[in-house]
Amino acid sequence: MTRAFIFPGQGSQAVGMGLALSESFGAARLVFEEVDEALKQKLSKLIFEGPESDLTLTENAQPALMAVSIAALRVLESEGGWRLADKASYVAGHSLGEYSALAAAGALDLSDAARLLKLRGQAMQKAVPVGEGAMAALLGPDLEQVQKIAKQAADDTKLICGVANDNSPGQVVVSGAKAAVERAIAIAAEQGVKRSVMLPVSAPFHCALMQPAADAMEEALAKAAIRQPAVPVVANVTAQPTSDAATIAKLLVSQVTATVRWRESILTMKSLGVAKTYELGAGKVLAGLVKRIDKEIEASSVGAPADVETALKALS
Structure with a gap:
């Protein structure tokens, strides 16, 4: 094996x-x-x-x-x-x-x-100073959908937001400026994503x-x-x-x-x-x-x- x-x-x-x-x-x-x-x-x-x-x-x-x-x-x-x-x-x-x-x-x-x-x-x-960045897990959507959500959030806020972790089907994490991550959660909700969770992290890992x-x-x-x-x-x-x-x-x-x-x-x-x-x-x-x-x-x-x-x- x-x-x-x-x-x-x-x-x-x-x-x-x-x-x-x-x-x-x-x-x-x-x-x-x-x-x-x-x-x-x-x-x-x-x-x-x-x-x-x-x-x-x-x-x-x-x-x-x-x-x-x-x-x-x-x-x-x-x-x-x-x-x-x-x-x-x-x-x-x-x-x-x-x-x-x-x-x-x-x-x-x-x-x-x-x-x-x-x-x-x-x-x-x-x-990144504490409080300025954030990460959130979007539960349900696939990688392609989350990539589009993150891009829209970044475009809307003119701040950084991207996919940090593609962990498993239905568990994709976004990372970036706090306002952009919050916007990503809002967009996800508008698109029918039932659950998004802000992660208890001290910095926005795996983003620009x-x-x-x-x-x-x-x-x-x-x-x-x-x-x-x-x-x-x-x-x-x-x-x-x-x-x-x-x-x-x-x-x-x-x-x-x-x-x-x-x-x-x-x-x-x-x-x-x-x-x-x-x-x-x-x-x-x-x-x-x-x-x-x-x-x-x-x-x-x-x-x-x-x-x-x-x-x-x-x-x-």
Whole structure:
């Protein structure tokens, strides 16, 4: 069976995530210790104990989620006696999860991934003053309809509004200036969209307003050591697999302002033979999206000791 390991993005964080893994497995503890050392910050204490308000800050949530994902992977590898490339043919991650995927596949060192995500979180937060940007999930319409809604909202307000995430059929997220996003919700309602939800985020991710953050990441990634991954990564920006280090760096820069093409990424992996996905890290958001995108793909999540046991049996 062809498998993919996938890695969650922001919004999946919760105080206490990864704690049971850390208490049960030395391989997980080593990951949290290395991330703490890389950031010169006791991030693990924040992950395990909170407060939630600090963990939710973008600059903390991004490296924290990556740490939990890699902890889950390292536990599977150490307990199973194998490496990722022995069991998975592709990796992919949602937004910041793409960095987790690259660290999992050996394209980035764990410490470098943590530092890059800390910087990415800080740069994204600084790009737009709090309160000026917004994001909203439009539930029901397809990508093409939401693209038209976002364009009309941008034209009406002369402000930025675009598609940030194409998550699954019927779940598309828009991002941009607050007034433009509010206009998009109004247009959606006029067109019969039954539900739109403003998201509790501190900045409008994955839209043109994030260009200052993209510039900061371009500078940082130019100095980063990126290697060929052990298996191809299916990139958010293209929804296609790549193994070229220079291309990976360029796509990570583009990713800051571009649409996360998650629905297409899953369909691409299916077309390449993937029949089972394992979501490694906090929460079960991606497993839920996979099931909505294509019911034929098996999806499971690994974030707690009990999940490890189940996954190891399935992967043996």
